[in-house]
Amino acid sequence: MILTPVIPRSPWERMRWGTSDAWVVTKRVLMQRVRQPGLLISGLTFPIVSVLLFGYVFGSAMSVPGGGDYREFLMPGMFAQSMMFGIGITMTGMLADTERGITNRFRSMPMARSGVVLGRSAADMLNSLLDLVVLVLCGLAVGWTWHGSFGAMLGALGLLMLLRFAVIWLGIFLGLLLPSLESASGIWGLLFPVTMIANTFVAPEMMPGWLGTIAEWNPLSATVGAARELFGNPGFGGDSWASQNSILLAVLWPVVLIAIFVPLSVRRYRKLGR
Template identity: 70%
Template sequence: MIIPQTAGQRLRWTATDAWVLTVRTLTHWKRQPGMIVAGLIFPIVSVVLFGYVFGSAMAVPGGGDYREFLLPGMFGQTMVFGIATTMTAVLNDKSKGVSNRFRAMPMSRSGVVVGRSLADILNSTLELIVLIGCGLVVGWQWRGGFGDVLVAVVLLLWLRFAVVWLGIYIGLVLPSPEAGGLVWGLLFPVTMLASTFVAPTLMPGWLGAIAEWNPLSATVGAARYLFGNPGLTGDSWAAQHPVLLAVLWPAVLIAIFLPLSVRRYRRISG
């Protein structure tokens, strides 16, 4: 095989291999639809549990229906769980020797991790569509225009794309799938310590400040604003500029973990 020499050749090489890896991952999911269903069970159960069981006792700052407050939070939480989903897939490839086979092939090192991220974002789009449909069934609705709804969906997927790179990096660093269980455990407090289920203004002062600056809170707040849902309160800079932060936080995560993931993969591929 002729190794690409110019920047254009290397870019085409990376893009081609990334697409091949994307199709490979999507084919696996197509043959194992239970994986997708399992990923949707938790958010659907949470919507029913919090929306109907606890919803009557939950307060929304400024008034409004709690289910309309809750659903954007569930959309955001599901996107963040992409960390563990991607991490698990990367760890499984390592443990089964798939990564070793990739190393033995004339493949672009960047294309392998880029392909994983592209497959995940396509799967995430499907997840988000299903969750929005479930939200409409339980009484949630958006009150903004179609353009605002589209921007909200893009921001949710933008967050998912960012945390996918964090998941890839963690999967490349951890030694075994068993070690990944710790990450699943940490995701719950991280996603709870945000505006997912409760407005930060109802939390103790120091805890509310942490929750307001959580990247998840920024995306959830932006989604609530764009969907026209209740719960947008707070005097802090973070609470007043959720859309801007929903753009910046994922950009920072991508800027950090995309090059780290590519570098880590290249290092273990030596």
């Protein structure tokens, strides 16, 4: 005899049901990373190599507006770039589950519809926290440090994780929207100009006028600028409104992305296979 669980009806029961299912999915994604250390190593290799490459090879030729050490200017940009590249990591994970039939298996089970996407977002947040910790240690090893208060430092890390949480939902939506892993290569290609046309490696005022304006209003630039300000690192601020209000924009941009892509992701998951 097949027993079918009773679907909760009250809001409290449905929330508890969704949370429980999300935790099951979270543990599954985390176990995948533990059992595939190659994914962990490859995910950390690129940012660490970038730190060494830009910090030591190109760093001597870079100048920071207002003066200061380029490696201290660089590290907040590297932290934020790593969070932004999480779009591709989340997207690829969702597409892999879809191609293997795991997503359809979840949909055929008596699970909360929000559980799968919430579980994926929670697991990716935990993985990103580990990535950020490793990058911070790498930064400390090459001479970066923060000069503000401990609370300001925690605020900067919080804004970086807020950006990661926002782009997780963009990655989930793209992973549910694209037809195959091969089609995801174009998105990976777009991530490089998006993260480069920002204040990640070079101050926007050193770019051509039109390109500098685009860089200043890039959501990534807001988080980088806010992190530099809270860390007390050189290179924050500027003449434009966006540069002078980077902390405000570092909150508003992710909130807008979350408000758009959370409902879109849940709705897209519910419509799969229809």
